Amino acid sequence: MSAAQSAFFTLVTLAVALGVSLASVAYFRRSALPRPAVGVFNGNDMVIMMGFVVVLPFLYLSLPGWLLPPVLGLTLAGGLAVGYGTVVRxxxxxxxxxxxxxxxxxxxxxxAEDDPTHATPYWVVNSLVIMLMAIGAANLNAQGGLKLRHVSRFALALAVYDLFFATVVPLTQKLFDAVQGYAFAPSAGLRVGEYGAVVGMGDLLVYALFTTVAYKSYGRAGLRLALGLVAVFGALVPTLTxxxxxxxxxxxxxxVPxxxxxxxxxxxxYLVLRRGGPERRMADVPVTERQLAAPRT
Incomplete structure (x- = not known):
């Protein structure tokens, strides 16, 4: 990898990671999602989400190539419909x-005239779809009552999962190779000629979720810390390693997961922020931090 390719990889990853995190907080400030019918989200929901993380790659790899795009497309359509119901009423x-x-x-x-994995329009549109999905899903959980301690434990569990399936069982690379070039590939990034950078949807969801819940729980202090962690440990360290x-x-x-x-x-x-006091609930977030869109009559 040349110096120019490395710089492109780092800058695009940084822009995508910070962009989805900031956009998720902006969504949180402006749009209120309805409360979940099952009550507030908690640690049990994180266990269920972790179960999906473990099972879905095996499901995707078991599907024939012609069936993968419809399954991914239907999943994204449903997620976008739920996540943006209050944005486009x-x-x-x-x-x-x-x-x-x-x-x-x-x-x-x-x-695409050539390989879709090298077609810039494909990456622009696909990245927009995946980032919107991550933003909506993050807010569904953040506004549903998920706490920062749940998100931090989920991120820690993902670290163990990714380390195992990247080094012991090479599932991560197989999944990455299997979905690239298909419509609705669960990743965002950009490829221009020999330059490329790709970030998985799971990573983007974790960045958006951690940043949004940190902001909800600890205000601007939580936001600053979360953005710093996303920039350094979500973008810079993984791309420079x-x-x-x-x-x-x-x-x-x-x-390198x-x-x-x-x-x-x-x-x-999270341990650092916890020293500042207990986490805020949605009801504790000041109105000045929740510039809610007026409901349409």
């Missing part, structure tokens, strides 16, 4: 926008 308009966005994603993946390893050993690792760095950092960040 009229169902017909909301579904029209979702269908148009997913159709553009499918079109650029299907009819392969280059450093290559310079020292002459071998460039195929994949970001969560093995961010998970422990997020948990330590």
């Amino acid at each position: 009229r169902a017909a308009q909301r579904w029209a926008l979702i269908v148009a966005l997913l159709a553009a994603d499918w079109f650029f993946a299907r009819y 392969p280059v450093t390893f290559d310079a020292i050993t002459g071998h460039l690792p195929q994949i 970001a969560q093995i760095f961010f998970g422990p950092a997020a948990f330590c960040g």
Whole structure:
């Protein structure tokens, strides 16, 4: 990897990670999602989410290539419909926008002049879809009552999971190779010629979720700390580690999971914030921090 490629990789990853985190907090400040019918989210929901994280890769790898895009597309459509119900309140308009966005994603993946994994329009549209999905899912959990201690433990569990499936059982690389080039690939980034950077949807969800819940729980102090952790341990360290390893050993690792760095950092960040007092609930967030959109009559 050349110096220019490394710089591109680092800058795009940093922009995507911070962009999805800041956008998620902006969503939190402006749009209120309805309370979940099952009550507030808690640690048990994180266990269920971790179960999905473990099972879904095996499901994706077991699907034939022709079936993978429809399954991913339906999953994204449902998530976007739920996550943006308060942003675009009229169902017909909301579904029209979702269908148009997913159709553009499918079109650029299907009819790219060259390999879709190197087609810039494909990456722009697909990244937008995946980032919107991560933002909506993060707010659904954050506004549903999830606490920072739950998110930090989830991130720590993901670190162990990613380390195991990247080094012991190479599932992460297999999944990455399997979904690239398909419409609705669960990753965001950009490729321009020989330059490329890709961030998985799971990583983006963790960054958005941790940042949003940190802001909800501890205000601006939580936001500053979360953004710093995302920038350093979610973007800079994971992208610079392969280059450093290559310079020292002459071998460039195929994949370096970001969560093995961010998970422990997020948990330590929670321990630091916890010293400032108990976490705020949604009801404790001042109105000045919740510029809610007026409901449409």
